Structures are given as C-alpha cells and as structure tokens.
Amino acid sequence: MSPLCPSCAAKERIFRWLGINTPPSSTIEHTIIQFLTNISNQALLRETTSYGLGLRKFHVFCNIFPIPKANCLPASFKLLHSFALWAVSDPSTAELFLKSATTETVPFEPVSVSVARKYLSTIHAWHLAQGWPPPLSPEHFTRINWSLGRMENLQGTCRRPVRPPITLHMLTAIKANLWTDQPFNACIWAMSSCAFFEMMQFRKVAVNAHVSFNKSKHITRKDVHLGFDLTGKPYARLDLPRAKTAKSGETQSIFIMEQGELCPIQALWNLAEVIPALPDDPLFSWRDSKGLIHPMVKTRTIERINSILTAWNWGTTFGHSFRIGGASFYLANKVDLEIVHIAGQWKSLAYKTYIRAFKQVATVKVMLKGKTTQRASASASACVLRPLPEYVPLISGGQRGSPMEVRGSSKGQTSVEFGRTPEDYVGME
Template sequence: MDGSSLHPHCRASEWLFPWRGLNSPPSSTINNPIIRHIAELANRASLRDTASYGAGLRKFHIFCDIFSVPEHDRLPASFELLHSFALWAITDLDSNDPLLSAANGLAVTFEPVSVDVARKYLTGVRAWHIAQGPPPLSDSHHDRINWSLRSLENLHGGRRKPLQPPISLTMLAALKATLILSDPFDTCIWAMASCAFFGMMCFSEVSHSAFNPLKHLTQAHTFFGHDLRGNPYARLDLPSAKTARARESQSVFLNEQGNLCPLSALHNLASVVPALANDPLFSWHDNKGDICPMAKTWALERINSVLIAWGWGTSFSHSFRIGGVSFYLAKKIDPEIV
C-alpha cells in the first residue's frame, strides 16, 4: 500500500502481521517477555495460509481510503464499518440509479465481486484482527452482514455481467492484423489494446466516457526510458487507479513484446495522432483535425467487431487485463509480482 509505518512494504502473504492499527490491542498474556514471545510464535503458527488473506485486507484499506475512514477506526473495525465494506464490495454499479451514478462521478469506484469473494475478504479482515489482538465481530453481526450479502445477490442476480473471457496472444495478433495502423481511430484502438494487455490494466484506465485530465492518462503521463541493462521501457503514470489509494498515482511499466509491442504501439500513436501534453494519451483526431478522447463504448465496439469477424464472439473490458495476467503467469512470472 503506502509504505508507511502502519502499512510497510512486504509480500501479500505477510500483511497480517506487520500491518498494524493506531490503537493498542488489549493484552492477552501476563506481562512477561518470554510468555509474550511464545504467544507471538503461536500467533504466527496458527495462521499458516496467510497468502489468501492479503487480497481482502488490501481491499478493505482501499475501501477505507475511498470513504476517508481514519486509521484509528480501522482496527478494531466496527460492525458498521465492516457491514459497509461488504455492501460496497458486492454492489454492481447500476447506471440507471441516479445516486450510484453520481457517486461514481465523485471517484467512488465500484469493482463488484461475488458474495463468496466478499466473504473471503471479510475472513481476511477477521484474521487480521485475530493476528493483531483486537477481538473480531460477533456471530450475530456476521449474521446481519450475511443477510445483506444474500439480499444484494438477489438484487443483482438479474443483471449480473457475463463472465469475461481472456484475450489471448492469437486474438491480439488478429486485432493488430485487422486494424489499419495509419488510421487515427484504429491506431488509438491498437495502442489501447496492447497497453491494456501487457500492462494488465482495466480498460477504464485506457478509455473513458468523459475525459478528465485529473483522473485519466494524458500525453504528459507517458515516459520512455531504458533500464539498467539498456532495455527500453515505457511508464504510464495513472492519475487515478482502482488499485491505488485515494489521490495517489500508480505507475504501469511496459517493455518490448515482439510484434505486439506496446512501446511500438505508443510511438505509432504519437506519430499518427500528434497531440499536446494535456491532451488525452489515447486519442484520435477527426476529419477537422480536432483531438478526440477515445470513448470506452467506441473502442469496445470496434474491438468486438474484429473479434466477431474472426469467430471469437464478443469480448469485454476486463478481458485484456485477464489475458495479460494469464500471459505473465504462463511465462512463470512470480504470482506476487503479477
């Protein structure tokens, strides 16, 4: 997370123990250093499978950042806070709901998960409480949260989004072969697709419904350089990302990837669609020469038309991120890095 004294940088499997709260937990042993040391050994040994808890704990802190929950209220977390966290985690944004749509415009992000995943998140937060000392919620509080989760599952059941298949290298190659890379619109589509795949980015991070330079990538957020071995790379500094803390940028690093290279795609985009520093990074120009930010609906419509023509059916916005993750895992990249 932020690398502070409360949330030091470490592997996800280790977060339960070094990540602490501002409040001192009640003592669980007599005040003797030997007994306290034995208690600490027992504490760590009782939670051997800690890797699965990291995602829930991280998601909990992201939720707290979004809704400006102070550190001293996070541990111990109240029933009200954990109930709210569970509601947020499963809520599927409904564009027809004016209040939810307005909230989304105020940087209240939603990335809904299933009820089972939300319960795993809560298990991770509960394990964090046990590891740190404060008592977890009572069974009656968990029953109330489960009631809400089941209710929201019923509410969203009729409009659940279909499973999103991953984009593969073959599909990516077909997309590039079909797009006209001298055309401003298609050139932008290809740069978005290549960067989203190899950068494991949400498609909303490369496209948008209403461009905002404070939230979306501009030309000024792009940097090219060479690493210590002389290999070229590109860095995209996302002003706002779903996996970043509030008001914190997040960097995506891209390197050379053969014929599907995102660096080449970005250089080609800059050549075909020259733009100013404050213009959208992923943009095209119309017949009048005006710079136009690429809308998500336009991009997906063009991408889907290509994939359908090749016989793969319809793709979705998270398919590039899922495909990128599958690509790096297949190359035996450490899952912790991915």
Template structure:
C-alpha cells in the same frame, strides 16, 4: 476522487450533509429562521445508516469524475446519470459490489438530495426502470466466479506514463503493454505470460509480428499479428490495429521498447532485458504488481488485466466510435466478423484515429497531478 471544495473532508456519515453542489435548491420551507433551523435539525436526525450512504455518495462522485459529469449535473442528478451509475458502480474503482449494495448506494444519493433541499431525483417509474436493469445485471453477474473488472482510464495511463522510466527496460515494456492493451483492446494474456517458461514462439506475439504501415489516408498504424487467440480458429491469424493516441501512443511505446530493449525477431514482443543482458518475457503478475503500485501511489486502487481491454472499449464508445468498429477492433465474435475484417486495415485510422487523437487533445483535462 478529484478534490473539490464542494466535498470537504469529513466522516462518511456526514457527507450527505456537508457535501454540496453548485446549484441552488428550491425552498422547501417558508423563509423563517426558526423553521429553517428545525428543517435542518430534523433532516440530520432522520437517517440511521448515514455512514453507508456516505460510501455510496463517494462512489457516485468517482463515477462522475471518470465520465466527466459536471458539477451542475450531479446535484440534482438526472435519471440518465443515476441509471448509468447503477450499471457502472460495479466497474468504477475500486471494489466490485453486489446489486443490493448498488440499491443502497442509490438510496444514499436520494438521501443526499433530500438533505441538500432537493426533491426526489427519481420518480416511481424511474425506480422501476432501474430495478428492471438491476435484475438483468443480477442474472448476468450474480453467479460470476470473478468480479466485474474496473476499467483503466486515460487519466490512469497518464499517471503510468508520468511514473514509469521510459529508458528502463522493465518500465519500457510495461508502458508498451499498457498502451497496446488499452488502444488495441487486448486481453492481458496476449501481452504477458504466466511465467518465463510460458512463452511459445509458435503461439505468442514476437518482435517480427509487429508491422508498421500506413493506411489509405497515409496515417501510420501498427498491426500485430496474433497466431493464437481466444476467439480464433486453429491456424487463424488475428490482427490488432494500433493508431494515434497522441501522448499515450502505443506506436511510440513500441518504438521505444524496440530501442531500449533490442531483441531478435523470434523473441517475445513484450519482453525486457535483465542486468545480465538476457531477454525475458514479461510475467503477468510482475506487470500488474508494477502497474498497481503506481496506481495506488496516485490514489487509485487495484486494476486487473482485463481492465485495459474494458477501458479501451469504454473510451472508444465514449468518443462515439461505432460499436461495430469497436467490436471488430476488439475481436469480439459475431456473424459479420469475416465480412468486415478484410477491409478494416485500410481504413483503421478513419475510425480509431479521431478517438485516439482526442486522448492527446484532452490531456489537460484528463492528466492527473
């Protein structure tokens, strides 16, 4: 959570009383010091489980930081903001939670409004609409064996870039993996391996599967040719397109990897050289260990492999990229896939370029540290 004088350090149970907003609430009692004192006193003693409410309030501000919700929009919070928070609580760093906990978090935000002198932010109809959504969320996620994955954000990518040593073979590979998985919305199993012996040149990305080109607008892109993918038919090659990205460019990360870790055309694309000079495929557990070690140092929690795919898609959608284009680029299945994919390579930068360029232009606001 970003530091702010509006949110001083205090016990979790005191957050709804000590964390404030920039807006001035309407008067809730008459302008009399005794009445105001009684109002504040009764407010602080009207709740029992304020510690749990404090945890929910912290989650809410983390959500607002990630999605650039201004301070003015946090207190009072609109239905749209709180409805979105109800969906994304399970995807906001760092602990996926149950639907019942989401409801408790919303109750904490409601109590925060009361404690700060604001009316109930949600009407009865608003509560019904959110409960309707939460029932759907429970139906979808209630029996999942794995928790919903938190997304990687551009701020996290900046933290990784700041901390990784780009001249180090291992770190150069980590950076190429992180940017490719994010901008290409790739599954982590497509950029890493279960073990050193897991690499199969007939199935996995090799150095020769990286094609640099320019589209019809003369904008550079990289195409990765996947010979085996989760959503591909037998023998079908799927394409991943990487464009732009500014200071977080996957294209530049792949160029750096090729320079720092020279390898043969049939060697793994995402590989590094050990001290003996041997080319080694990047093992998933080692990659996530390095990534999470850095994110923890910067105050974030655990990311998962799928967090990059989710983060890339979330970023594109937040930049108003057409959802159909995101689906195509991320290789999600649908009836329209075969119709559009043939033309996509020639116009990739028109759709993905503006969004990846925005990551660089907004670096001053998204960069951490």
C-alpha cells in the same frame, strides 16, 4: 505508504499493518509469553498472501470514504457491513444515485460475492493476529451474508462484476511515472498503451510465468509490422498467433494507429530501441543486467501498475481494465458499437456489458476538460478506418540491435525493421 501500513510483501501485511489503538492484553506481561504468542499466531497463519490482498482492499475502502484510523482496528460491524456492500457493487448499481444526488466521485473495485466473503475472513484473521477479539459475531455474519445474497441477485447472470476501467488520466499517470529508457518500464508502458488503445486482454501481452512463453501461442518480435498507410499515416500491425475469434491455425491481426501523447506506436518504437531482440523473442519482454531476455509476467506488470495507481488514490486495476477502458474511450469518441465489437475482436456480445463502465466514466466526468480532452479529440481521428495497403512482414537481421529495412511493394508502401526511430523514415520515397 502510511507508517501504520509499511511497504512489505502481501503475506506480511497481516502482521505488519497496524492500528493506532492498543489491543487489550490477553496474556501476562512477560517477554517469553509474548514471544510465544507471536510465534503461535504466525504458525497458525501459514499461507497469508491471500490475506494480504484482502487487507489491502479494506484499506482502499477506508481511504475512499474516508474512515478515521482509530475506527479501522478494531472495526465495527457497521464498517465491515459497508465494506462488504462496496466490495461487490457494480458501478452501475450506484450510478443513478451518483448522478442525481451528489457530484462526489466514488471509485469502485468490484469483486464477486465469494471473494467478498474471503475478505471478511481476512479482516477476522487480521484482528486476531493483532491481538483483538473477533470483529463479527455469528449473527453479524448472518446479516452481512443476507445483504451479499441480495447484491448477488443484482449481478444477475454475470459471473463477475464489470471491472473498473482504465481512463486517460490513469494512462497518463502510468506513463509519467515510468522511466521508459529502462527495459522493465519500457515494456510495461508498451503493454499498457497497446492493451488500452487496442482493447486487448492482458493475457495477449503477458505470460503467467517465464517458462510458459510459447512462440506458437504468444506474440513475438517477428509478428510486428510497421509502416505507413495510403494516406501516409504510420501504423503497426500485430499478428496474434492465437485468438478465440480466429480459426485454429490462423493468426488474427490487430491494427494500431497514432494516438497523440499516449501513442502505442511510439511505445513500440521505444521498446525496440531500449530492448533489441531476435525475431522469436517475446514482443513484450525486458532485459536483465546480464543481457538476458525475459517475457513479461502478468502479475509483476499488474503489481507495478497498481503501485502507481494506488499512489494517486485510484485504487487498483485488473488486466481486463485496459480492455474496458479502451472500449470506453472509443465510445466516448462516438465510435459505432459495431466497430468497437470488431476492433476489440469480441466473439460474443459480451462487449455490451462495457457500456455500463463507459456510463460510469461519463457520469463522474473522468474525461475532464483541458489537456486530457484535447488528447482525446486529437486521438478521435484515429478511430475511423483508413485504407491500408498490402503489408511486408517485419524481418530481423539476425542480431539484437542490427537494423534492417525492407522496402518496395506493388503499392509502394514502406515497411521497416522493428528497431529504428520514426524520424529515420521521414522523407523516404
């Protein structure tokens, strides 16, 4: 973080994130008066967490283009007008220009028009809290609102713009910056890898709060089945207790195949080793210093992932970005659209909107030559459907960390307890 933007809670950013310019004095030079000014600002702005989110987005924009620090605070009408246009732009809106006129890569983090207006209110409040006059006049707001209205028409009937996709580069950076021998990080990596390669929504791998975990709704350790298919390739099957494409009371299965260095199966093995758990414990969970198991909360997961991506100047992601990125990955490997539709378990044709996200990735050549392309090519073989045998459910020995193996079926496949390593099963007959 910059000294002007220290690491702090979101609700503190409006007061602690500064500019290099000195605001004009609005009171007499006396310590008591200045103290009263500061506490009056903080008393007026009591709920500042949402302001912190908008302020971070503004600084992301200023870093992307880039804007001199002296021009960020105070901000001009021209700068804020540009920020508002960028904030609501779907990547496909600028796609043709980026392809024909420049080789520059411009990241987008699209939000709805209503959210963009809240961002402008955030910057307005930030100026006041820092002692600057309001940056926008009523006439300025009118002009920006007119532009936002035209951008809203471009968005059509979509309730919100397509989220930016996670790419293989981003997934590689996430793994490289996580100590996967630590419970919290091991869980985040398993969630990230599974959500990407299986095109899963983050609400399927995380909960909104610790108390909201329900084993009848969320996936548990007993819902994971590991084994080998008829060609000898390892696989994992996740039985989702609830899915919108399944009938009421029925589970829906997701099949996971090997995926090279970023393999979700290896991530699940590592999760089981680092965080042993009971059958009804959450699959994606972590263990605290007292040994207690906690389900992974979505907000904390996204915050940890965003801390990595922003450090690499990729901006921020959303839970849906993994699902979009996974779809883009398979489209890049020329997997048929209908297979992506089925594998991603879309109930409607909404998945087709992700083609735009894929085109953005392809246009700016995010999947570069070299190791990343090699990983993608190696992983492409896993995109085809392989014959799968009958499955023996994963069961637990009843204690955390106690391995149990279940062998034998009519087809001779092996199914293993979720807690050993793949090497333990090499050579099994």
